[in-house]
Amino acid sequence: MKLSKRIIRLLETGRIVVDIKYLESGIWGYCIKDEHRVEISVRLCMKSRVRTLVHEVLHYIFPRNTEKQTLRLEDEVYNSLTPLEHKRLARSVRIL
DSSP: OOHHHHHHHHHHTTSSEEEEEOOOTTOOEEEEGGGTEEEEETTSOHHHHHHHHHHHHHHHHOTTSOHHHHHHHHHHHHHHOOHHHHHHHHHHTOOO
16 A cells, blocks of 8 residues: 555544644654654644654654654655645644
8 A cells, every 4th residue: 555545544534633733943743653643833834734744644654763764755755645645634734
């Protein structure tokens, strides 16, 4: 299964909860695996929120990966997103 589809499925089925909130300055996001939760900074533009969401969910899926490995995967996944996949991910990080 394509990794982007796995990320979308985790989010759309509610396995991972996404919180958009004010985080410390310079912090873009967190993955809190034991709570099945990802936090994304409210200060980010939509593109950065989606990239950060991909990054943090990758930490959730692959907790043993190094930051360098996660950044490389984030790049691959983000750059391979279809417009529809991007839209579906953006729905997860939109402030209602």
